[in-house]
Amino acid sequence: MAVSPAPVTEEQVLSFQENGYAQFDDVLTPEELSDFRSALADATGQAELGYFYREGQEYTQHVNLWASHAGVRRHVFNPKLAEIARQLSQSERVRLWHDQLIVKMPGNDPSRWHQDLPLWPMIEAGPLTCWLALVDVTVEMGCMSYIPGSHRWGRLACGTLPSGILATLEGVRLLVPEDKRDRLEPVTIELKAGSCAFHDSLTLHYAGPNQTDKPRQGFIINYMPNDIRFSGKSHVTTDPLNLTVGQPIAGEMFPILASRDQTEIARA
Template structure:
């Protein structure tokens, strides 16, 4: 549903997408140029569009989120994608903070896998073999991390008695074209987040407004 998709990812977390389509408050937050400008500067591009937002809720006792790359799900023909992950409450490590594998966004040889026990086992092995450095931080409400679509990341279980509430915004470079989907997930995302568009077209549907442009 382009107006907002809800899934529970096997009780790891609840995800609600395109919240900006239903909430004026979220819309104002999302259209703040300061977030989009940071995204553009980090990627080294002149403009960015919205892929979609997400409200991510991990309830007390919520399971770990396995290692994965977001890029696997996106039908975008570009390396210039980035996600802002901002907690709406203080998130100490025991609430399930994000963990990132340093430098993993430069590795294009990883096996492409959806979030699953299989991806967890595969990437755990890769991390161990490559002796990769893992970065993880406690965050305060309103802090934010930014990670590339190719960055290998995960989150621990919520071992606290409080809900972990997070908003994310996914940006991509203006001018990016839709690619021929590589898998079922990309096909679904193309239909949901780029309605009416086809592979080869510039990804710029009504759901992908331009959030920042450097003139």
């Protein structure tokens, strides 16, 4: 895949820093989107690939398809998306943390409000997520919402509340700093297929239920700046790797996808 300059403006970087998320329209060409969807259909049709798969009430998740399917890998390594991640995170280089094909089936529940970082085995903050729409994603299908500025509120104790409470904004009020409670104004973002939104791993986010009869298909690429260290927390991506606490999360499972130094970038 040819390297093309990433379409990131200074305004988008500033907006990401201020709000903790940013929207990018039409990042994939129609050809890229169609090829990506075909590759995903091929990968998910091969049970023998042996990647992590989970069906839940909120969505179905296929994790790290990149590692076993070359067609998917070419799109996960897309230099355009990775360079956006690098510029938004203001880092020298970004690595792949993991990928997820995420399908909210008709009738699936809301994806509860949470931050990503407390769920991940990382000492430092800084990772970020690209949520790419593989189909047009509307409010009725359960598009994503973000709470602007919440990435500056530190790691919140999302996991300590009874299950279900965080399906509503009322639940979020129990978590956030007291002076923010009465001023929670989520922004909901509908995306056309081939468009995406990036969010910081500390940004509170949520997706509504799928109230349509069509699956809501999205693809998530989680990136991390170099130099993020392992905290010891269990995670499907790091569990098989026997990392020691404090060790940088690096190596072949976490390829460099964008760098100021082009020679460091991994090839799909």
